[in-house]
Amino acid sequence: NAGVTQTPKFQVLKTGQSMTLQCAQDMNHNSMYWYRQDPGMGLRLIYYSASEGTTDKGEVPNGYNVSRLNKREFSLRLESAAPSQTSVYFCASSERDNYGYTFGSGTRLTVV
């Protein structure tokens, strides 16, 4: 009963490198989300996917891309990492509208 699984848990990148954060849920949820959490800024929505095959921008999408590979998996890609993308990234899923989220354990990313 894993819930939402994120990989990796920690990552250090050099400026300009690329990487993909992986997220998978086993709860048959339709909606999936990527947030970043920074001190003093709270959780901010990067991208979301209301259902398989659809993705939309959130509040802070610049520098990121996403792929909803299937109903279970929603990945976040940084094409050219910048120090401003140093953050903790959380993936979440939701069964449907007006339901709360289930969060993954997070990825702590440092860009040097």
Place this chain on the structure above:
Amino acid sequence: QKEVEQNSGPLSVPEGAIASLNCTYSDRGSQSFFWYRQYSGKSPELIMFIYSNGDKEDGRFTAQLNKASQYVSLLIRDSQPSDSATYLCAVAKAAGNKLTFGGGTRVLVKP
């Protein structure tokens, strides 16, 4: 003005007392309201949700919603040291389920 505002704290509460947390939101069309607890270095976990004006109780937690005044609060009764955490208020607008989070209130329960 932030869409969802919370006092960052810390809110220091003696063990056994009631902790009272407040959250205000700016969008009158907001429909769903959530409280999450986040321990340091961990992910947020859902405590409660409320959709209608009034109070909703779940164990030691009570959520209160006043849409006319655009605020939602969380009461923690008989506070325990294990309640020491950051509490996040989140609001969903009418369309879709995207949550907007406040910055969180840090609560410290002292034995």
